[in-house]
Amino acid sequence: MQVGVFYFPTDYGIDPGELGQALEARGFESLFVCEHTHIPASRKSPFPGGGELPKRYSHTHDPFVALAFAAAATRQLRLGTGVCLVPQRDPIVTAKSVASLDRLSGGRFEFGIGGGWNVEEMENHGARYATRFRLMRERVLAMRALWTEEEASFAGEFVNFDRVWMYPKPRQARVPVLLGGETDHTLKRVVEFCDGWFPRAGAGFDPRVAVARLRAAAEAGGRDPASLTTSVFRAPPEAAALAGYREAGITRVLLEVPDLDRDGILRRLDELAPLAVA
Template sequence: MRVGVFHFPTDYGIAPAELAAALEERGFESLFVCEHTHIPVSRLSPFPGGGELPKRYSHTHDPFVALAFAAAATKRLRLGTGICLVPQHDPIVTAKAVASLDMLSGGRFEFGIGGGWNKEEMAQHGASYETRFKLMRERVLAMKALWTQEVASFSGEFVKLEPSWSYPKPVQKPHPPILLGGETDITLKRIAAYCDGWIPRGGAGFDPAVAKTRLARAAEAAGRDPASLSMTVFRAPAEAKTLEAYRAAGVDRVLLEVPDLTREEVLPLLDRLAQLAAG
Protein backbone atom coordinates (compact mmCIF):
# COMPACT_ATOMS: atom_id res chain seq x y z
CA MET A 1 0.00 0.00 0.00
CA ARG A 2 1.36 3.38 -1.02
CA VAL A 3 1.35 6.20 1.54
CA GLY A 4 0.99 9.81 0.46
CA VAL A 5 -0.41 13.00 1.92
CA PHE A 6 -3.02 15.60 1.12
CA HIS A 7 -2.59 19.28 1.86
CA PHE A 8 -4.22 22.68 1.42
CA PRO A 9 -1.40 24.74 -0.15
CA THR A 10 -1.94 28.21 1.29
CA ASP A 11 -0.32 31.60 1.10
CA TYR A 12 0.59 31.43 4.80
CA GLY A 13 1.76 27.80 5.12
CA ILE A 14 4.80 25.80 4.06
CA ALA A 15 5.72 26.40 0.40
CA PRO A 16 4.65 23.62 -2.00
CA ALA A 17 8.17 23.06 -3.31
CA GLU A 18 9.62 22.71 0.18
CA LEU A 19 6.84 20.39 1.28
CA ALA A 20 7.25 18.20 -1.80
CA ALA A 21 11.01 17.91 -1.36
CA ALA A 22 10.58 17.03 2.32
CA LEU A 23 8.02 14.36 1.45
CA GLU A 24 10.24 12.75 -1.16
CA GLU A 25 13.21 12.82 1.20
CA ARG A 26 11.16 10.95 3.81
CA GLY A 27 9.91 8.30 1.38
CA PHE A 28 6.30 9.36 0.88
CA GLU A 29 4.75 8.26 -2.41
CA SER A 30 2.59 11.24 -3.31
CA LEU A 31 1.32 14.74 -2.62
CA PHE A 32 -2.31 15.61 -3.39
CA VAL A 33 -3.43 19.23 -3.05
CA CYS A 34 -6.91 20.61 -2.39
CA GLU A 35 -8.50 23.60 -4.06
CA HIS A 36 -11.18 26.22 -3.93
CA THR A 37 -11.01 28.95 -6.55
CA HIS A 38 -12.51 31.50 -4.14
CA ILE A 39 -15.10 31.65 -1.35
CA PRO A 40 -18.02 34.08 -1.82
CA VAL A 41 -18.51 36.04 1.39
CA SER A 42 -22.27 35.41 1.30
CA ARG A 43 -21.50 31.93 2.75
CA LEU A 44 -24.91 30.53 1.86
CA SER A 45 -23.69 26.93 1.58
CA PRO A 46 -23.06 25.38 4.99
CA PHE A 47 -19.63 23.85 5.52
CA PRO A 48 -20.03 20.05 5.21
CA GLY A 49 -17.64 19.56 8.13
CA GLY A 50 -19.87 21.65 10.40
CA GLY A 51 -19.13 24.91 12.15
CA GLU A 52 -17.22 27.81 10.65
CA LEU A 53 -15.41 27.41 7.35
CA PRO A 54 -11.67 26.99 8.07
CA LYS A 55 -9.36 29.78 6.93
CA ARG A 56 -7.50 27.49 4.48
CA TYR A 57 -10.52 27.22 2.17
CA SER A 58 -10.18 30.84 1.06
CA HIS A 59 -6.36 30.93 0.95
CA THR A 60 -5.39 28.10 -1.40
CA HIS A 61 -2.89 28.44 -4.22
CA ASP A 62 -3.95 27.35 -7.69
CA PRO A 63 -3.43 23.57 -7.58
CA PHE A 64 -1.67 23.27 -10.94
CA VAL A 65 0.75 26.10 -10.15
CA ALA A 66 1.45 24.61 -6.70
CA LEU A 67 2.05 21.17 -8.19
CA ALA A 68 4.34 22.60 -10.87
CA PHE A 69 6.59 23.95 -8.12
CA ALA A 70 6.35 20.58 -6.35
CA ALA A 71 7.29 18.77 -9.56
CA ALA A 72 10.33 20.97 -10.13
CA ALA A 73 11.58 20.21 -6.59
CA THR A 74 11.26 16.43 -6.85
CA LYS A 75 12.03 13.47 -9.10
CA ARG A 76 9.86 10.57 -7.94
CA LEU A 77 6.94 12.01 -5.95
CA ARG A 78 3.51 11.44 -7.51
CA LEU A 79 1.51 14.67 -7.78
CA GLY A 80 -2.26 14.92 -7.64
CA THR A 81 -5.27 17.16 -7.24
CA GLY A 82 -7.34 16.14 -4.28
CA ILE A 83 -9.68 17.33 -5.59
CA CYS A 84 -10.02 19.55 -8.66
CA LEU A 85 -13.53 21.00 -8.85
CA VAL A 86 -14.10 20.27 -12.53
CA PRO A 87 -17.43 22.15 -12.88
CA GLN A 88 -15.48 25.32 -12.06
CA HIS A 89 -12.81 24.81 -14.75
CA ASP A 90 -12.82 25.40 -18.49
CA PRO A 91 -12.13 21.95 -20.01
CA ILE A 92 -9.83 23.17 -22.81
CA VAL A 93 -7.61 25.18 -20.47
CA THR A 94 -7.65 22.42 -17.84
CA ALA A 95 -6.79 19.72 -20.35
CA LYS A 96 -3.72 21.71 -21.38
CA ALA A 97 -2.71 22.32 -17.75
CA VAL A 98 -2.99 18.61 -16.94
CA ALA A 99 -1.09 17.53 -20.05
CA SER A 100 1.63 20.14 -19.51
CA LEU A 101 2.09 19.17 -15.86
CA ASP A 102 2.17 15.49 -16.72
CA MET A 103 4.77 16.01 -19.45
CA LEU A 104 6.99 18.38 -17.47
CA SER A 105 6.89 16.14 -14.38
CA GLY A 106 7.82 13.05 -16.38
CA GLY A 107 4.40 11.41 -16.13
CA ARG A 108 3.78 11.84 -12.40
CA PHE A 109 0.37 13.53 -12.31
CA GLU A 110 -2.92 12.05 -11.05
CA PHE A 111 -6.18 13.89 -11.69
CA GLY A 112 -8.40 13.72 -8.60
CA ILE A 113 -11.77 15.29 -9.37
CA GLY A 114 -15.12 16.11 -7.82
CA GLY A 115 -18.33 18.04 -8.32
CA GLY A 116 -18.07 20.41 -5.36
CA TRP A 117 -20.43 21.42 -2.55
CA ASN A 118 -20.36 25.23 -2.48
CA LYS A 119 -23.34 26.38 -4.55
CA GLU A 120 -22.43 30.07 -4.71
CA GLU A 121 -18.80 29.33 -5.57
CA MET A 122 -19.71 27.23 -8.60
CA ALA A 123 -22.54 29.59 -9.60
CA GLN A 124 -19.99 32.37 -10.08
CA HIS A 125 -18.26 30.09 -12.59
CA GLY A 126 -21.54 29.67 -14.48
CA ALA A 127 -22.15 26.15 -13.14
CA SER A 128 -25.35 24.93 -11.52
CA TYR A 129 -25.35 22.79 -8.39
CA GLU A 130 -28.21 20.69 -9.77
CA THR A 131 -26.41 19.78 -13.02
CA ARG A 132 -22.79 19.82 -11.81
CA PHE A 133 -22.23 16.10 -12.24
CA LYS A 134 -23.57 16.08 -15.80
CA LEU A 135 -21.28 19.02 -16.53
CA MET A 136 -18.34 17.27 -14.87
CA ARG A 137 -18.86 14.14 -16.98
CA GLU A 138 -18.95 16.06 -20.25
CA ARG A 139 -15.90 18.13 -19.36
CA VAL A 140 -13.94 15.00 -18.43
CA LEU A 141 -14.93 13.30 -21.69
CA ALA A 142 -13.95 16.39 -23.66
CA MET A 143 -10.58 16.49 -21.87
CA LYS A 144 -10.04 12.82 -22.68
CA ALA A 145 -10.60 13.64 -26.33
CA LEU A 146 -8.06 16.48 -26.17
CA TRP A 147 -5.50 14.18 -24.52
CA THR A 148 -5.91 11.20 -26.82
CA GLN A 149 -7.00 12.44 -30.26
CA GLU A 150 -4.80 14.25 -32.76
CA VAL A 151 -7.84 16.14 -33.96
CA ALA A 152 -10.13 16.28 -30.95
CA SER A 153 -13.84 16.98 -30.90
CA PHE A 154 -16.77 16.55 -28.53
CA SER A 155 -20.47 17.34 -28.64
CA GLY A 156 -22.63 17.24 -25.54
CA GLU A 157 -25.38 19.16 -23.80
CA PHE A 158 -22.94 21.45 -21.97
CA VAL A 159 -19.66 21.11 -23.87
CA LYS A 160 -19.13 21.72 -27.59
CA LEU A 161 -15.66 21.25 -29.00
CA GLU A 162 -15.12 21.73 -32.71
CA PRO A 163 -12.31 19.65 -34.30
CA SER A 164 -9.15 21.07 -32.73
CA TRP A 165 -5.45 20.49 -32.17
CA SER A 166 -4.25 20.55 -28.59
CA TYR A 167 -0.72 19.81 -27.45
CA PRO A 168 1.20 18.66 -25.51
CA LYS A 169 -0.28 15.23 -24.98
CA PRO A 170 0.21 13.61 -21.56
CA VAL A 171 3.17 11.29 -21.01
CA GLN A 172 0.95 8.70 -19.32
CA LYS A 173 -1.18 6.77 -21.77
CA PRO A 174 -3.95 7.09 -22.58
CA HIS A 175 -3.95 9.92 -20.00
CA PRO A 176 -3.19 10.51 -16.30
CA PRO A 177 -5.36 8.46 -13.92
CA ILE A 178 -8.71 10.10 -13.20
CA LEU A 179 -9.83 9.54 -9.61
CA LEU A 180 -13.30 10.57 -8.44
CA GLY A 181 -14.14 11.55 -4.87
CA GLY A 182 -17.36 10.69 -3.05
CA GLU A 183 -19.00 7.81 -1.22
CA THR A 184 -22.40 7.13 -2.82
CA ASP A 185 -23.42 4.29 -5.12
CA ILE A 186 -23.92 6.87 -7.88
CA THR A 187 -20.30 7.95 -7.38
CA LEU A 188 -19.21 4.36 -7.96
CA LYS A 189 -21.27 4.15 -11.15
CA ARG A 190 -19.60 7.31 -12.42
CA ILE A 191 -16.18 5.89 -11.61
CA ALA A 192 -16.90 2.69 -13.50
CA ALA A 193 -18.28 4.68 -16.44
CA TYR A 194 -15.42 7.13 -17.10
CA CYS A 195 -12.77 7.17 -14.35
CA ASP A 196 -9.79 5.08 -13.24
CA GLY A 197 -10.11 5.13 -9.48
CA TRP A 198 -11.97 6.13 -6.35
CA ILE A 199 -11.13 8.58 -3.55
CA PRO A 200 -13.41 7.80 -0.60
CA ARG A 201 -12.92 9.51 2.75
CA GLY A 202 -11.55 7.40 5.58
CA GLY A 203 -12.22 7.68 9.28
CA ALA A 204 -15.10 6.59 11.50
CA GLY A 205 -17.51 4.24 9.74
CA PHE A 206 -15.24 3.51 6.79
CA ASP A 207 -14.74 -0.22 6.23
CA PRO A 208 -12.00 -0.82 3.62
CA ALA A 209 -13.11 -4.39 2.87
CA VAL A 210 -16.70 -3.28 2.23
CA ALA A 211 -15.45 -0.37 0.12
CA LYS A 212 -13.32 -2.70 -2.03
CA THR A 213 -16.34 -4.97 -2.57
CA ARG A 214 -18.54 -2.03 -3.57
CA LEU A 215 -15.95 -0.82 -6.07
CA ALA A 216 -15.51 -4.30 -7.56
CA ARG A 217 -19.27 -4.73 -7.99
CA ALA A 218 -19.58 -1.35 -9.71
CA ALA A 219 -16.77 -2.30 -12.08
CA GLU A 220 -18.33 -5.67 -12.91
CA ALA A 221 -21.75 -4.10 -13.48
CA ALA A 222 -20.13 -1.79 -16.05
CA GLY A 223 -18.25 -4.63 -17.73
CA ARG A 224 -14.86 -3.54 -16.40
CA ASP A 225 -12.12 -5.49 -14.68
CA PRO A 226 -12.20 -4.57 -10.96
CA ALA A 227 -8.40 -4.57 -10.99
CA SER A 228 -8.50 -1.62 -13.41
CA LEU A 229 -9.97 0.69 -10.72
CA SER A 230 -7.75 1.85 -7.86
CA MET A 231 -8.72 3.05 -4.37
CA THR A 232 -7.06 6.01 -2.66
CA VAL A 233 -8.39 6.66 0.85
CA PHE A 234 -8.51 10.39 1.61
CA ARG A 235 -7.84 11.57 5.18
CA ALA A 236 -6.86 8.12 6.36
CA PRO A 237 -6.38 8.08 10.15
CA ALA A 238 -2.75 8.34 11.23
CA GLU A 239 -3.06 5.15 13.28
CA ALA A 240 -0.89 2.09 12.76
CA LYS A 241 -3.69 -0.41 13.46
CA THR A 242 -6.09 1.27 11.06
CA LEU A 243 -3.50 1.55 8.31
CA GLU A 244 -2.69 -2.14 8.68
CA ALA A 245 -6.39 -2.96 8.22
CA TYR A 246 -6.44 -0.84 5.06
CA ARG A 247 -3.35 -2.65 3.79
CA ALA A 248 -4.87 -6.05 4.52
CA ALA A 249 -8.06 -5.09 2.66
CA GLY A 250 -6.10 -4.27 -0.50
CA VAL A 251 -6.36 -0.46 -0.44
CA ASP A 252 -3.97 0.88 -3.08
CA ARG A 253 -3.05 4.18 -1.43
CA VAL A 254 -3.81 6.21 1.67
CA LEU A 255 -3.49 9.98 2.02
CA LEU A 256 -2.56 11.30 5.46
CA GLU A 257 -3.31 14.91 6.31
CA VAL A 258 -0.57 17.53 6.42
CA PRO A 259 -2.16 20.67 7.91
CA ASP A 260 -1.85 24.23 6.66
CA LEU A 261 1.00 25.16 9.00
CA THR A 262 4.42 26.76 8.71
CA ARG A 263 7.61 24.96 7.71
CA GLU A 264 8.77 24.83 11.33
CA GLU A 265 5.52 23.14 12.38
CA VAL A 266 5.14 20.80 9.39
CA LEU A 267 8.61 19.22 9.15
CA PRO A 268 8.54 17.56 12.62
CA LEU A 269 5.07 16.24 11.82
CA LEU A 270 6.38 14.71 8.60
CA ASP A 271 9.05 12.91 10.59
CA ARG A 272 6.38 11.33 12.79
CA LEU A 273 4.15 10.44 9.84
CA ALA A 274 7.10 8.89 8.00
CA GLN A 275 7.78 6.60 10.95
CA LEU A 276 4.12 5.57 10.93
CA ALA A 277 4.17 4.97 7.16
CA ALA A 278 7.27 2.80 7.45
CA GLY A 279 5.32 0.83 10.09
Protein backbone atom coordinates (compact mmCIF):
# COMPACT_ATOMS: atom_id res chain seq x y z
CA MET A 1 0.00 0.00 0.00
CA GLN A 2 1.25 3.46 -0.94
CA VAL A 3 1.09 6.38 1.49
CA GLY A 4 0.73 9.91 0.17
CA VAL A 5 -0.79 13.20 1.27
CA PHE A 6 -3.33 15.75 0.14
CA TYR A 7 -3.08 19.51 0.58
CA PHE A 8 -4.96 22.70 -0.23
CA PRO A 9 -2.11 24.60 -1.96
CA THR A 10 -2.76 28.04 -0.47
CA ASP A 11 -1.00 31.32 -1.07
CA TYR A 12 -0.24 31.60 2.66
CA GLY A 13 1.03 28.04 3.14
CA ILE A 14 4.14 26.26 1.94
CA ASP A 15 5.60 26.56 -1.55
CA PRO A 16 4.53 23.49 -3.58
CA GLY A 17 8.09 22.82 -4.70
CA GLU A 18 9.40 22.80 -1.15
CA LEU A 19 6.49 20.64 -0.05
CA GLY A 20 7.24 18.14 -2.81
CA GLN A 21 10.89 17.93 -1.79
CA ALA A 22 9.96 17.51 1.87
CA LEU A 23 7.54 14.69 1.05
CA GLU A 24 10.00 12.89 -1.18
CA ALA A 25 12.75 13.16 1.45
CA ARG A 26 10.44 11.60 4.04
CA GLY A 27 9.42 8.69 1.83
CA PHE A 28 5.89 9.67 0.89
CA GLU A 29 4.64 8.28 -2.42
CA SER A 30 2.42 11.08 -3.67
CA LEU A 31 1.08 14.62 -3.36
CA PHE A 32 -2.53 15.35 -4.30
CA VAL A 33 -3.81 18.94 -4.32
CA CYS A 34 -7.36 20.24 -4.01
CA GLU A 35 -9.10 22.67 -6.34
CA HIS A 36 -11.54 25.56 -6.17
CA THR A 37 -11.25 28.22 -8.86
CA HIS A 38 -13.08 30.71 -6.63
CA ILE A 39 -15.77 30.86 -3.97
CA PRO A 40 -18.89 32.95 -4.71
CA ALA A 41 -19.36 35.55 -1.99
CA SER A 42 -23.09 34.83 -1.76
CA ARG A 43 -22.28 31.59 0.12
CA LYS A 44 -25.68 30.13 -0.76
CA SER A 45 -24.33 26.58 -1.00
CA PRO A 46 -23.74 25.29 2.55
CA PHE A 47 -20.34 23.80 3.34
CA PRO A 48 -20.76 19.98 3.34
CA GLY A 49 -18.51 19.76 6.38
CA GLY A 50 -20.83 22.01 8.37
CA GLY A 51 -20.18 25.42 9.85
CA GLU A 52 -18.22 28.19 8.19
CA LEU A 53 -16.28 27.48 5.00
CA PRO A 54 -12.56 27.26 5.88
CA LYS A 55 -10.33 30.03 4.55
CA ARG A 56 -8.26 27.62 2.43
CA TYR A 57 -11.15 27.03 0.01
CA SER A 58 -10.85 30.54 -1.43
CA HIS A 59 -7.03 30.73 -1.36
CA THR A 60 -5.90 27.77 -3.47
CA HIS A 61 -3.42 28.00 -6.31
CA ASP A 62 -4.37 26.49 -9.66
CA PRO A 63 -3.68 22.76 -9.17
CA PHE A 64 -1.76 22.25 -12.39
CA VAL A 65 0.52 25.22 -11.74
CA ALA A 66 1.12 24.08 -8.16
CA LEU A 67 1.88 20.52 -9.27
CA ALA A 68 4.23 21.78 -11.98
CA PHE A 69 6.34 23.43 -9.26
CA ALA A 70 6.29 20.21 -7.24
CA ALA A 71 7.20 18.19 -10.34
CA ALA A 72 10.19 20.39 -11.11
CA ALA A 73 11.52 19.96 -7.57
CA THR A 74 11.15 16.17 -7.33
CA ARG A 75 12.05 13.02 -9.22
CA GLN A 76 9.82 10.16 -8.03
CA LEU A 77 6.84 11.71 -6.22
CA ARG A 78 3.49 10.92 -7.85
CA LEU A 79 1.47 14.09 -8.50
CA GLY A 80 -2.30 14.24 -8.46
CA THR A 81 -5.40 16.38 -8.31
CA GLY A 82 -7.63 15.61 -5.38
CA VAL A 83 -9.96 16.54 -6.89
CA CYS A 84 -10.09 18.46 -10.16
CA LEU A 85 -13.59 19.84 -10.70
CA VAL A 86 -14.02 18.69 -14.29
CA PRO A 87 -17.54 20.16 -14.80
CA GLN A 88 -15.97 23.59 -14.26
CA ARG A 89 -13.17 23.13 -16.80
CA ASP A 90 -12.94 23.32 -20.57
CA PRO A 91 -12.03 19.79 -21.68
CA ILE A 92 -9.56 20.77 -24.42
CA VAL A 93 -7.65 23.19 -22.19
CA THR A 94 -7.68 20.69 -19.31
CA ALA A 95 -6.53 17.85 -21.56
CA LYS A 96 -3.60 20.03 -22.62
CA SER A 97 -2.70 20.80 -18.99
CA VAL A 98 -2.85 17.14 -18.00
CA ALA A 99 -0.79 15.99 -20.98
CA SER A 100 1.83 18.71 -20.51
CA LEU A 101 2.21 18.02 -16.79
CA ASP A 102 2.37 14.27 -17.29
CA ARG A 103 5.01 14.53 -20.02
CA LEU A 104 7.17 17.12 -18.26
CA SER A 105 7.03 15.18 -14.98
CA GLY A 106 8.10 11.94 -16.64
CA GLY A 107 4.68 10.28 -16.42
CA ARG A 108 3.92 10.91 -12.74
CA PHE A 109 0.43 12.40 -12.91
CA GLU A 110 -2.80 10.98 -11.42
CA PHE A 111 -6.06 12.67 -12.43
CA GLY A 112 -8.37 12.69 -9.42
CA ILE A 113 -11.73 14.15 -10.43
CA GLY A 114 -15.09 15.05 -8.94
CA GLY A 115 -18.42 16.64 -9.75
CA GLY A 116 -18.32 19.40 -7.16
CA TRP A 117 -20.75 20.60 -4.48
CA ASN A 118 -20.82 24.40 -4.76
CA VAL A 119 -23.77 25.22 -7.02
CA GLU A 120 -22.88 28.89 -7.52
CA GLU A 121 -19.24 28.10 -8.29
CA MET A 122 -20.10 25.68 -11.07
CA GLU A 123 -22.83 27.95 -12.44
CA ASN A 124 -20.23 30.71 -12.84
CA HIS A 125 -18.52 28.29 -15.24
CA GLY A 126 -21.71 27.54 -17.16
CA ALA A 127 -22.24 24.12 -15.55
CA ARG A 128 -25.47 22.98 -13.91
CA TYR A 129 -25.72 20.97 -10.72
CA ALA A 130 -28.38 18.61 -12.07
CA THR A 131 -26.32 17.60 -15.10
CA ARG A 132 -22.79 17.87 -13.70
CA PHE A 133 -22.07 14.14 -13.74
CA ARG A 134 -23.22 13.67 -17.34
CA LEU A 135 -21.05 16.65 -18.25
CA MET A 136 -18.09 15.22 -16.33
CA ARG A 137 -18.40 11.86 -18.08
CA GLU A 138 -18.38 13.41 -21.55
CA ARG A 139 -15.45 15.65 -20.74
CA VAL A 140 -13.38 12.72 -19.46
CA LEU A 141 -14.18 10.66 -22.56
CA ALA A 142 -13.32 13.63 -24.78
CA MET A 143 -10.01 14.10 -22.98
CA ARG A 144 -9.22 10.41 -23.43
CA ALA A 145 -9.70 10.87 -27.16
CA LEU A 146 -7.43 13.93 -27.19
CA TRP A 147 -4.71 12.07 -25.26
CA THR A 148 -4.74 8.93 -27.38
CA GLU A 149 -5.89 9.67 -30.93
CA GLU A 150 -3.87 11.22 -33.75
CA GLU A 151 -6.93 13.11 -34.97
CA ALA A 152 -9.44 13.30 -32.15
CA SER A 153 -13.11 14.19 -32.43
CA PHE A 154 -16.06 13.98 -30.10
CA ALA A 155 -19.82 14.29 -30.48
CA GLY A 156 -21.94 14.32 -27.35
CA GLU A 157 -24.70 16.11 -25.48
CA PHE A 158 -22.32 18.67 -23.97
CA VAL A 159 -18.97 18.27 -25.75
CA ASN A 160 -18.56 18.57 -29.50
CA PHE A 161 -15.50 19.13 -31.68
CA ASP A 162 -14.46 17.96 -35.13
CA ARG A 163 -11.09 16.36 -35.94
CA VAL A 164 -8.26 18.10 -34.11
CA TRP A 165 -4.57 17.62 -33.43
CA MET A 166 -3.50 18.02 -29.82
CA TYR A 167 0.06 17.54 -28.66
CA PRO A 168 1.93 16.73 -26.54
CA LYS A 169 0.42 13.39 -25.64
CA PRO A 170 0.83 12.23 -22.03
CA ARG A 171 3.94 10.21 -21.20
CA GLN A 172 1.80 7.48 -19.65
CA ALA A 173 -0.04 5.26 -22.10
CA ARG A 174 -3.14 5.73 -19.96
CA VAL A 175 -3.41 8.60 -17.50
CA PRO A 176 -5.04 7.19 -14.34
CA VAL A 177 -8.45 8.79 -13.75
CA LEU A 178 -9.67 8.43 -10.16
CA LEU A 179 -13.26 9.39 -9.33
CA GLY A 180 -14.22 10.79 -5.93
CA GLY A 181 -17.45 9.93 -4.14
CA GLU A 182 -18.95 7.15 -2.07
CA THR A 183 -22.32 6.29 -3.66
CA ASP A 184 -23.25 3.28 -5.77
CA HIS A 185 -23.67 5.70 -8.70
CA THR A 186 -20.03 6.72 -8.21
CA LEU A 187 -18.92 3.10 -8.37
CA LYS A 188 -20.82 2.54 -11.62
CA ARG A 189 -19.06 5.57 -13.12
CA VAL A 190 -15.68 4.31 -11.91
CA VAL A 191 -16.28 0.99 -13.65
CA GLU A 192 -17.56 2.63 -16.84
CA PHE A 193 -14.87 5.22 -17.59
CA CYS A 194 -12.28 5.52 -14.82
CA ASP A 195 -9.23 3.67 -13.51
CA GLY A 196 -9.73 4.00 -9.79
CA TRP A 197 -12.02 4.93 -6.94
CA PHE A 198 -11.26 7.90 -4.66
CA PRO A 199 -13.53 7.62 -1.58
CA ARG A 200 -13.25 9.72 1.57
CA ALA A 201 -12.58 8.04 4.90
CA GLY A 202 -15.43 9.33 7.00
CA ALA A 203 -17.22 8.02 10.04
CA GLY A 204 -17.97 4.35 9.66
CA PHE A 205 -15.68 3.85 6.67
CA ASP A 206 -14.58 0.21 6.51
CA PRO A 207 -11.77 -0.54 4.04
CA ARG A 208 -12.83 -4.18 3.71
CA VAL A 209 -16.36 -3.15 2.78
CA ALA A 210 -15.00 -0.56 0.34
CA VAL A 211 -12.84 -3.11 -1.46
CA ALA A 212 -15.76 -5.55 -1.62
CA ARG A 213 -18.08 -2.87 -3.02
CA LEU A 214 -15.65 -1.95 -5.78
CA ARG A 215 -15.08 -5.60 -6.67
CA ALA A 216 -18.82 -6.26 -6.86
CA ALA A 217 -19.39 -3.18 -9.02
CA ALA A 218 -16.55 -4.16 -11.35
CA GLU A 219 -17.86 -7.68 -11.78
CA ALA A 220 -21.41 -6.41 -12.38
CA GLY A 221 -20.08 -4.01 -15.03
CA GLY A 222 -17.90 -6.59 -16.80
CA ARG A 223 -14.63 -5.03 -15.62
CA ASP A 224 -11.65 -6.85 -14.16
CA PRO A 225 -11.49 -5.75 -10.50
CA ALA A 226 -7.70 -5.93 -10.67
CA SER A 227 -7.71 -3.11 -13.22
CA LEU A 228 -9.15 -0.64 -10.68
CA THR A 229 -7.34 1.00 -7.78
CA THR A 230 -8.68 2.42 -4.52
CA SER A 231 -7.10 5.58 -3.09
CA VAL A 232 -8.61 6.69 0.22
CA PHE A 233 -8.80 10.43 0.88
CA ARG A 234 -8.17 11.70 4.44
CA ALA A 235 -7.19 8.32 5.84
CA PRO A 236 -6.62 8.22 9.61
CA PRO A 237 -2.99 9.04 10.54
CA GLU A 238 -2.67 6.03 12.84
CA ALA A 239 -0.42 3.02 12.26
CA ALA A 240 -2.96 0.47 13.52
CA ALA A 241 -5.73 1.82 11.31
CA LEU A 242 -3.47 1.94 8.26
CA ALA A 243 -2.48 -1.68 8.86
CA GLY A 244 -6.14 -2.57 8.45
CA TYR A 245 -6.28 -0.62 5.19
CA ARG A 246 -3.27 -2.52 3.90
CA GLU A 247 -4.71 -5.87 4.87
CA ALA A 248 -7.99 -5.00 3.14
CA GLY A 249 -6.19 -4.38 -0.17
CA ILE A 250 -6.42 -0.58 -0.37
CA THR A 251 -4.02 0.69 -3.06
CA ARG A 252 -3.17 4.08 -1.56
CA VAL A 253 -4.04 6.22 1.43
CA LEU A 254 -3.76 10.00 1.55
CA LEU A 255 -3.03 11.72 4.86
CA GLU A 256 -3.92 15.36 5.39
CA VAL A 257 -1.35 18.14 5.31
CA PRO A 258 -2.90 20.74 7.62
CA ASP A 259 -3.75 24.32 6.84
CA LEU A 260 -0.74 25.84 8.59
CA ASP A 261 2.20 28.05 7.72
CA ARG A 262 5.41 26.60 6.27
CA ASP A 263 7.07 25.75 9.57
CA GLY A 264 3.93 24.22 11.01
CA ILE A 265 3.51 22.03 7.93
CA LEU A 266 7.10 20.80 8.06
CA ARG A 267 6.73 19.90 11.74
CA ARG A 268 3.57 17.94 10.94
CA LEU A 269 5.33 16.08 8.11
CA ASP A 270 8.01 15.02 10.58
CA GLU A 271 5.27 13.62 12.80
CA LEU A 272 3.64 11.78 9.89
CA ALA A 273 6.90 10.51 8.36
CA PRO A 274 6.92 7.13 10.22
CA LEU A 275 3.59 6.34 8.53
CA ALA A 276 5.04 6.88 5.04
CA VAL A 277 6.35 3.31 5.03
CA ALA A 278 3.13 1.83 6.43
